Amino acid sequence: MVKIMVVIYTFLLGVLLGCEYTMVAKNETPIVVKDSLIFQSAVSLGVISEKEMDEISGITVSNVYIDHIWCHNDSGDKARLFLINQKAALIHTVYIENVKNRDWEDIAIYKNPASGRSMIYIADIGDNKAKYDYGQIHIIEEPNLNLDTIETTVSVSQTITYTYLDGPRDAETLMIDPANGDIYIISKRENQVGLFKIPFPYPNEKIVAKKITDLPYTYIVAGDIASDRSAVVIKDYNSVYHFSLVKDQKIEDALLEKPYLPPYVREPQGESICWSTDSKSFFTLSEESPGKIHPVLYRYDKGR
Numbered sequence: 472m473v474k475i476m477v478v479i480y481t482f483l484l485g486v487l488l489g490c491e492y493t494m495v496a497k498n499e500t501p502i503v504v505k506d507s508l509i510f511q512s513a514v515s516l517g518v519i520s521e522k523e524m525d526e527i528s529g530i531t532v533s534n535v536y537i538d539h540i541w542c543h544n545d546s547g548d549k550a551r552l553f554l555i556n557q558k559a560a561l562i563h564t565v566y567i568e569n570v571k572n573r574d575w576e577d578i579a580i581y582k583n584p585a586s587g588r589s590m591i592y593i594a595d596i597g598d599n600k601a602k603y604d605y606g607q608i609h610i611i612e613e614p615n616l617n618l619d620t621i622e623t624t625v626s627v628s629q630t631i632t633y634t635y636l637d638g639p640r641d642a643e644t645l646m647i648d649p650a651n652g653d654i655y656i657i658s659k660r661e662n663q664v665g666l667f668k669i670p671f672p673y674p675n676e677k678i679v680a681k682k683i684t685d686l687p688y689t690y691i692v693a694g695d696i697a698s699d700r701s702a703v704v705i706k707d708y709n710s711v712y713h714f715s716l717v718k719d720q721k722i723e724d725a726l727l728e729k730p731y732l733p734p735y736v737r738e739p740q741g742e743s744i745c746w747s748t749d750s751k752s753f754f755t756l757s758e759e760s761p762g763k764i765h766p767v768l769y770r771y772d773k774g775r
Contacts, residue, residue, distance in 0.1 A: 510713075510733035513769040516754075517559030524553055524561065525759040527766060528597075528643070529578035529693070530743040532754075534589035535613050536562075540768075542743065542756065546574035546597060554616070559756075559768040564622040567593075570609055570630075574598060576742070577645040577693060580613070581652055589613040590628065594645035596656060601639040605677065607632050608645065608654065608669075632677045633669060640665070643742060644694040644705060648722060655722055656680060657691045657705065664691050666723055683723045688712070692742040696722065697750035704753055706744050711735045711755070711771075736769055 519527065526545035533539040538557050550570040554563040574597030582589045591613050596606040608631040616623055631654075644657035652671030658664045667680040694705035696716075703714045703725055712730035716722075733753075739760030746753050751773045757766040 509774055511772045511774050512734050513736045513771055516557050516768040516770055518765045518767055519555075519559050519756070519759075520765055521553075521561045523548075527756050527758055528576050528742045529594065529645075530745045530754060530756050531578045531580045531591070531695070532745055532748050533613065534580055534582050534748070535615065537748070540745070540754065541578060541580070541591060543575050543578055543593065544572070545576070545742075545758065546572065548572050548575070552578070552591070552593070555768070557768070557770070563616050563618060563620075565614060565616070566622060566624045567609065567611060568624055568626050570627055571595075573603070573607075576643040579645050579647045579695065579745075581647040581649065582698075583652065592645060592647060592654070594642075594656070596642040596645065598639055598641045601641060603639055605632050605634050606642065606656075606680075629673065629675070631669060631673050633680045634677065635667065636679050636682065642667075643692045646694050646696045646703070646722070648696060649698050649700050653722075655683075655694075655696075657686065657694060659690055659692065661685075662689055664688055666726060668723075684727065686726055693744040695745045695753070697746045698748065699750040701750055702746075704744055704746070706735075706741065706755070708741060709735075709737060711744065711753075733771055735771075736767075738766065738769075739764055 527542050528545040530540050530542045540555050542553050550567045550572050552565045555561055573595050575595050576597040577594040579592045591611050593609040609627050610629045611625055614625050641659045642656050643659050646655040654669040656667040663685040666683045666686055668683050669680050690707045691705050696703050700716055702716055705712050711733055713733050714725045714730050716725050738757035740758040743756040752770050755769045
């Protein structure tokens with residue numbers, strides 16, 4: 472009997488020590504409490520059927536139109552954004568004056584707490600052959616649309632032009648810290664991709680994006696920071712990587728921790744991911760496949 476009790480005690484102790492949660496004595500405040508991070512399987516919301524939306528490479532939720540998503544095509548398309556609903560149906564097209572789509576690769580949204588303005592960031596940061604001397608991020612105010620019409624034209628509020636200290640590189644991931652407006656860019660093609668930062672407020676002159684750290688991933692093609700700053704997601708073509716954030720934690724510190732891998736339906740060329748407005752789900756969307764298979768808008772809900 473004594474031996475059996477020892478075995479049981481040892482087993483229980485091992486379980487407790489292996490737990491994700493920080494164990495604290497009574498009346499102490501835990502420093503870190505990880506989320507349970509249980510995500511449900513993908514929910515297929517709808518299929519992109521519009522012929523012109525064939526190379527979607529960035530998505531972000533709207534702050535103005537509830538349950539709607541902004542997205543855009545990859546390089547070579549017109550300078551335009553598509554507003555879709557959560558059935559993947561096109562609702563409106565927004566054209567942006569005096570801007571080119573050299574190689575748009577991601578999109579993000581940031582609501583400035585001081586002004587209350589919702590700003591959309593369009594990342595012209597792709598560079599497959601590392602031949603461009605600079606990247607650009609175009610910022611527009613999220614427009615109030617007349618949805619009785621099918622298109623609108625808007626102007627850019629600001630364009631950030633930046634370089635990398637050690638020369639050109641390809642990047643497909645843009646994220647905005649909801650706490651302060653800092654911009655994060657993740658490069659794509661290195662064996663260990665780089666994390667770069669452009670702090671808020673953004674200067675009007677050309678600047679150098681500061682490299683913060685290397686990350687132990689390759690071919691990162693999209694990412695987003697939850698609006699409640701509870702987590703970060705990034706993805707490559709095969710997996711989504713989820714990183715919990717605790718209060719005031721630096722984004723770079725979170726990305727260097729061991730990630731949780733939620734369920735993910737591997738897409739034909741999945742280069743887009745974003746959080747829902749309430750930070751309880753994330754969405755993914757692919758480009759059209761070489762076999763002309765239409766991309767599906769997926770939602771992954773958090774649960775327990």
